[in-house]
Amino acid sequence: MMFDIKRISYFVWFFCCLLVVGCRPSDALSDRYVVVLSMDGFRSDYPLRAHTPTLDSLGKAGVQAAFRPCYPSVTFPNHYSMATGLHPDHHGIVNNSFYDAELDSVYTMRCADPRFFGGEPIWNTAERQGVRTASFYWVGSEIALPSGQPSTWKKFDSSVPFKDRADSVIAWLQRPEATRPHLIMWYLEEPDHTGHVCSPDSSATLRMVEQVDSVLGYFFAKARTLAIFDKIDFLVVSDHGMATYTAAQSVNLAEYLPRDSFHHVFEGVPTLLYPKAGYADKAYELLKKVPNVTVWRKNEIPEKYVYGKNPRVPELVVAPHIGTYVVFRDNPKAYNGGAHGYDNFAPEMEAIFYAAGPSFKQGVKLPAMANVNLYLIIARLLGIEPAPNDGDSATVEALFRP
Incomplete structure (x- = not known):
């Protein structure tokens, strides 16, 4: 470690x-x-x-x-x-x-x-x-x-x-x-x-x-x-x-992939996903279709962020664009507010x-x-x-x- x-x-x-x-x-x-x-x-x-x-x-x-x-x-x-x-x-x-x-x-x-x-x-x-x-x-x-x-x-x-x-x-x-x-x-x-x-x-x-x-x-x-x-x-x-983020621009990952395919999920900005064995590739392809976010494999994170070499960083990192918030849950409440964690x-x-x-x-x-x-x-x-x-x-x- x-x-x-x-x-x-x-x-x-x-x-x-x-x-x-x-x-x-x-x-x-x-x-x-x-x-x-x-x-x-x-x-x-x-x-x-x-x-x-x-x-x-x-x-x-x-x-x-x-x-x-x-x-x-x-x-x-x-x-x-x-x-x-x-x-x-x-x-x-x-x-x-x-x-x-x-x-x-x-x-x-x-x-x-x-x-x-x-x-x-x-x-x-x-x-x-x-x-x-x-x-x-x-x-x-x-x-x-x-x-x-x-x-x-x-x-x-x-x-x-x-x-x-x-x-x-x-x-x-x-x-x-x-x-x-x-x-x-x-x-x-x-x-x-x-x-x-x-x-x-x-x-x-x-x-x-x-x-x-x-x-x-x-x-x-x-x-x-x-x-x-x-x-x-x-x-x-x-x-x-x-x-500032808006409910209209925000994303619920539960609409794109099953939460039970991950050992751990830490939603928000950014969202950290720890996929179960064998699911990382499929999850990555699905996440690339999600609007208003960028998804990285940990080895793809741009060098300028000095992030992704630590073993605690998961295989998949979902980086919302400014103005977007990410959740991963059933029937989430939509609301506007403020967030950080972005670029x-x-x-x-x-x-x-x-x-x-x-x-x-x-x-x-x-x-x-x-x-x-x-x-x-x-x-x-x-x-x-x-x-x-x-x-x-x-x-x-x-x-x-x-």
């Missing part, structure tokens, strides 16, 4: 690092702090369509870019990609839900089985090198991995108000120096939820965009009172965008990236960049040695002041 060159090089590197005694960030960076907020499903063009004064001011104070998710452009793979700097094909969380034949087990959202999680999250890279970290709901931080866990972490609870989460982050930054985290990563599950229910084109979603921007404003108002404010680099990101190069899937603080250039807008770069950005800010990752150092360096 996943014993490719990247995986082998990681373990060689990891055990070599264990031999290094007293590995700590450089003295020049040891008094620096990094705070990263992810607002789920925050599409890159929302600030152009809604009143977002906090994000607007953050863009003027620092660096702004569209953030390109990994494929598939869904929440759990992409949050873990941002944390590890690895594409889903390389860290193993290949969708929000999937099947692992070697483990004979299904992964679902918020799964706590560490066997599913490859790579080294940035909080563990930092902790191993003497940097204390904290996480408020970032995907993967609840899992006790072989490489470790943040010093402070929270088990996900959607009932905790967003401003209470902001207050907790401020409280962590007010701790005594000896116990104060130098890296904090926190998470809000909006505007994703509203975008799903109401679509990204709705006034309700734009109102939610403005609401989470106000939470960010509340957070910065408190952050500016901190004695260490001038030492903090702030990053605000998202995991993916959102697209990660589509503009509707682009997320946000804002970064401001003492390390970043000011008032700069850069071209869209891959979200796997977040891991390298944080490592650079903290002055720590990164684990093997898929980020691009030249892209990362363009963000920083000389």
Whole structure:
């Protein structure tokens, strides 16, 4: 399972690092702090369509870019990609839900089985090198991995108000120096939820965009009172965008082939199909006739998606076109809404990236960049040695002041 060159090089590197005694960030960076907020499903063009004064001011104070998710452009793979700097094909969380034949087990959202999680999250890279970290709901931080866990972490609870989460982050930054985290990563599950229910084109979603921007404003108002404010680099990101789909354009695969011919089916965008022995070829031919979707054998997935080499990716992947949702059930309810998981190069899937603080250039807008770069950005800010990752150092360096 996943014993490719990247995986082998990681373990060689990891055990070599264990031999290094007293590995700590450089003295020049040891008094620096990094705070990263992810607002789920925050599409890159929302600030152009809604009143977002906090994000607007953050863009003027620092660096702004569209953030390109990994494929598939869904929440759990992409949050873990941002944390590890690895594409889903390389860290193993290949969708929000999937099947692992070697483990004979299904992964679902918020799964706590560490066997599913490859790579080294940035909080563990930092902790191993003497940097204390904290996480408020970032995907993967609840899992006790072989490489470790943040010093402070929270088990996900959607009932905790967003401003209470902001207050907790401020409280962590007010701790005594000896116990104060130098890296904090926190998470809000909006505007994703509203975008799903109401679509990204709705006034309700734009109102939610403005609401989470106000939470960010509340957070910065408190952050500016901190004695260490001038030492903090702030990053605000998202995991993916959102697209509107319609019932008229959507597809029910049950109209084309029998569900009982598959061991496992994970419907949605994309849809993962694990066919029973001997049925893959027939299913593939039938799926090629389905409108509004592209079907791939796993070895046909275009290289630009960096997807399909991991054994957890099934034999058949159904990729709906923008505006199409896929189900595989009897008598499904037809409705309109918002979805993501589509082609990660589509503009509707682009997320946000804002970064401001003492390390970043000011008032700069850069071209869209891959979200796997977040891991390298944080490592650079903290002055720590990164684990093997898929980020691009030249892209990362363009963000920083000389």
